[in-house]
Amino acid sequence: DQQVKQNSPSLSVQEGRISILNCDYTNSMFDYFLWYKKYPAEGPTFLISISSIKDKNEDGRFTVFLNKSAKHLSLHIVPSQPGDSAVYFCAASAFGNTPLVFGKGTRLSVIA
Amino acid sequence: DGGITQSPKYLFRKEGQNVTLSCEQNLNHDAMYWYRQDPGQGLRLIYYSQIVNDFQKGDIAEGYSVSREKKESFPLTVTSAQKNPTAFYLCASNSDRGYHYGYTFGSGTRLTVV
Numbered sequence: 585d586q587q588v589k590q591n592s593p594s595l596s597v598q599e600g601r602i603s604i605l606n607c608d609y610t611n612s613m614f615d616y617f618l619w620y621k622k623y624p625a626e627g628p629t630f631l632i633s634i635s636s637i638k639d640k641n642e643d644g645r646f647t648v649f650l651n652k653s654a655k656h657l658s659l660h661i662v663p664s665q666p667g668d669s670a671v672y673f674c675a676a677s678a679f680g681n682t683p684l685v686f687g688k689g690t691r692l693s694v695i696a
Numbered sequence: 697d698g699g700i701t702q703s704p705k706y707l708f709r710k711e712g713q714n715v716t717l718s719c720e721q722n723l724n725h726d727a728m729y730w731y732r733q734d735p736g737q738g739l740r741l742i743y744y745s746q747i748v749n750d751f752q753k754g755d756i757a758e759g760y761s762v763s764r765e766k767k768e769s770f771p772l773t774v775t776s777a778q779k780n781p782t783a784f785y786l787c788a789s790n791s792d793r794g795y796h797y798g799y800t801f802g803s804g805t806r807l808t809v810v
Binding site: 590593618620625626627628629630633673683684685686687688689 | 700702729731736737738739740741744754784786788798799800801802803804806
């Protein structure tokens, strides 16, 4: 049973436009959410996170929105750049440092 | 520079053989994790350890074994009992502070059964 779902395996966006990556979760005990970026044959790198006490967190071009009632979060990248092309993983954790649970990832392609 | 080192980067194993993947960190992190990545499957947790000499099974532990004799090291053995071992293996660590500030991942080991 998938607790973290990324229903779009891939997304293509033109350079300069907004990229929106979505993530849904089923476990109501999750209280911390993270996004990771991964290039082929490399380990994921941490991008941005959000605690369940917030509904928005920004870091430069990256913003994560959390809608707890809908159990939904999204990552916005504005403006999108070709270097953003990668696989993005959504991850979640319950309080107490339980291991992160990852979604299946969304492959973002930013077209110049 | 602090980080996580996984070795080797590529590993080939014959059917029926055990093989050990190395993971070493110099971040002084308490917790370490092994994940497996398959195409279209995301990252699935194999084993994790939050303290030396203690570890717990993840979602797909069958056919794998680990040890945590030192804080810096968390090797993963893929045994012959693992039915489909060909995958990309990722090791991660984080500081045990209750909330996650993001895992640090190694660069991965690609294991291929030949």
